[in-house]
Structures are given as C-alpha cells and as structure tokens.
Amino acid sequence: MHGLAFDISHSLAGGLVLVSFMMLYQDRLTSLLNVFALHAIMLSLAVGWQALIQDAPHLYVTALIALLFKAIIIPVALRRIVYKLGIHRDIETVVGIGPTMLAGMGLVALSLALMLRVTADADALAREDLAFALSVVLLGLLFMVTRRNAVSQVIGFMSLENGLILAAAGAKGMPLVVEISVAFSVLIAFIVIGIVLFRIRERFDSVDVSQLDVSRGEQR
Numbered sequence: 001m002h003g004l005a006f007d008i009s010h011s012l013a014g015g016l017v018l019v020s021f022m023m024l025y026q027d028r029l030t031s032l033l034n035v036f037a038l039h040a041i042m043l044s045l046a047v048g049w050q051a052l053i054q055d056a057p058h059l060y061v062t063a064l065i066a067l068l069f070k071a072i073i074i075p076v077a078l079r080r081i082v083y084k085l086g087i088h089r090d091i092e093t094v095v096g097i098g099p100t101m102l103a104g105m106g107l108v109a110l111s112l113a114l115m116l117r118v119t120a121d122a123d124a125l126a127r128e129d130l131a132f133a134l135s136v137v138l139l140g141l142l143f144m145v146t147r148r149n150a151v152s153q154v155i156g157f158m159s160l161e162n163g164l165i166l167a168a169a170g171a172k173g174m175p176l177v178v179e180i181s182v183a184f185s186v187l188i189a190f191i192v193i194g195i196v197l198f199r200i201r202e203r204f205d206s207v208d209v210s211q212l213d214v215s216r217g218e219q220r
Helices: 002-025 029-054 058-085 097-118 124-145 150-170 176-204 210-215
Strands: none
Touching: 002 029, 002 097, 002 124, 002 150, 029 058, 029 150, 058 150, 097 124, 124 150
16 A cells, blocks of 8 residues: 555656646647646645545645635636736747756756755655655746746746645645645735736736836846
8 A cells, every 4th residue: 555655646746747847838828727727636636645645634625725726716817817918829938948848857857866865864755745846846936937928927936836735745744724824825926916917917018027127228
C-alpha cells in the first residue's frame, strides 16, 4: 500500500508540473484559461489523495475549495472579464515559446536537485511533493515574467499559489484555518486584480503591461 500511495502521489504531483508546462505553451487566452482549470483539478486530486493517505479530513476541505474556486469560479470569472475587455486573442510574450520551455526544464531540474538534497532526512513522500511543489512555483514565476498581458500574469500568479498549496498539503500538520485564510486571501486578491484590470484597460485601452513603461517614459 505504501508503494502504491507513493506512486499515485508522485504521478499526481508530476501531472501538476506537466500541466504547468502546458500553460507555458499556450498562446491564446481562452485556451490558457482551460489549462488553468485543468491545473486546479490536478491540484484538487493531489490534495485529496494526500488527505486519504495522511488520514487528514481537513485536507478534503482544501481540495474542495481548490476545485470550487480555482477550477470553476475563477476561470469562469476570468473568461467573462476577457470577453468584456475584448482581449480574447493571442498572448504577447517577452521571449519565444521554445526558449521559455527550455528555461522551464532547467528550473524543474534545479528544483529537484535542490529540494532532494536539502530534505535528505525527510520522508520520501514529502521530499517528492516539496520538489514538485517548488517546480510549480518556479514555473508560475517564469510564466509571469515571460508574458506581457496582465490577465495571463494573473493566471501565472494563481498557478504559483497552487504550488504553495501542494507544498502545504505535503507538509503534515497545517491547520485548516490557515488553508481557509489563504483561500479567501486569494479570492480577495482576485477581486482586486479584476478591478485593476478594468482600470488599466480604461486608462491605456490595453492590458499590455508594456504600456505602463511607455506611460512612464521608459521603452523596452
């Protein structure tokens, strides 16, 4: 049973990293929103499995919150924002998809090498989850810095937070109140970001963040 638990946990966490790479590959906002919903579903499955093997019922609540908010409510709300702003088109990137994917593979290799080394005395299951969680966080950061569209950067931020939830689920003993607080903090941040997006669109007639540099007299 221990070997099966390890294999399933490893597969789900690895699947989350794979979906992060799928996000890096997307060049249209609508398809990116679909992949982000899949990212949240993979996170829910990974956390739900941790709840089962750790016998931690509160993690089922975390999995349900991730599924409800990140796989359904936030993608639907972002889709409505995208269509209302009229920006359902290609995503402008800072560098090409190829170099971005190569950089992503380098970050995953760095995460595995670093976390497996510094957690040598920890449980094997926790070590793997932390290594994959750090990979998801770094891929989320990479996504944010390689996209110019503000909506896609919001999605990168949300995927980054998914990595933090995966790490918290793998580390035993996190109280439920902390997880609920984090979930509501993300929801409030999403609402604020939505308001900011409308303000940027109203001010610059675009959600390309490079326009902010132009308004400050800076050119990229």
